[in-house]
Amino acid sequence: MAKSAEIFSWFLILKAWMLWIKGTPSELIDECLAESSNSSDIIRCIHVALLCVQQRPEDRPNMSAVVLILGSEIPLPQPKQPGFFMGENAHEQSTSSNKHATYSGGEVSLMSLEAR
Numbered sequence: 001m002a003k004s005a006e007i008f009s010w011f012l013i014l015k016a017w018m019l020w021i022k023g024t025p026s027e028l029i030d031e032c033l034a035e036s037s038n039s040s041d042i043i044r045c046i047h048v049a050l051l052c053v054q055q056r057p058e059d060r061p062n063m064s065a066v067v068l069i070l071g072s073e074i075p076l077p078q079p080k081q082p083g084f085f086m087g088e089n090a091h092e093q094s095t096s097s098n099k100h101a102t103y104s105g106g107e108v109s110l111m112s113l114e115a116r
Helices: 003-022 031-036 039-052 063-070
Strands: 098-105 108-115
Antiparallel strands (some): 098 108
């Protein structure tokens, strides 16, 4: 990947993360998509994308889980900070324990660690 494309990718992840923690991920949706699509589906895709770039690889869903998640209405854990952040996330510092959550559908199961 060219350096400029890599920088743009990280910028997009940073922008999505900042909007997510601010509670306004819909600001990431382009106007032409907002008019022609279901915004809640797009926000769910942003949510899944943020789960896939979490700092700790063991917190990320595998591709089977992603397919399950996108094809269902399974409640999702809150994403943790993306991998490009150094140090600890202030949002995660305020939590005291991990909560295990398992999601199933057909032959695929998703287990995640959710900070609470």
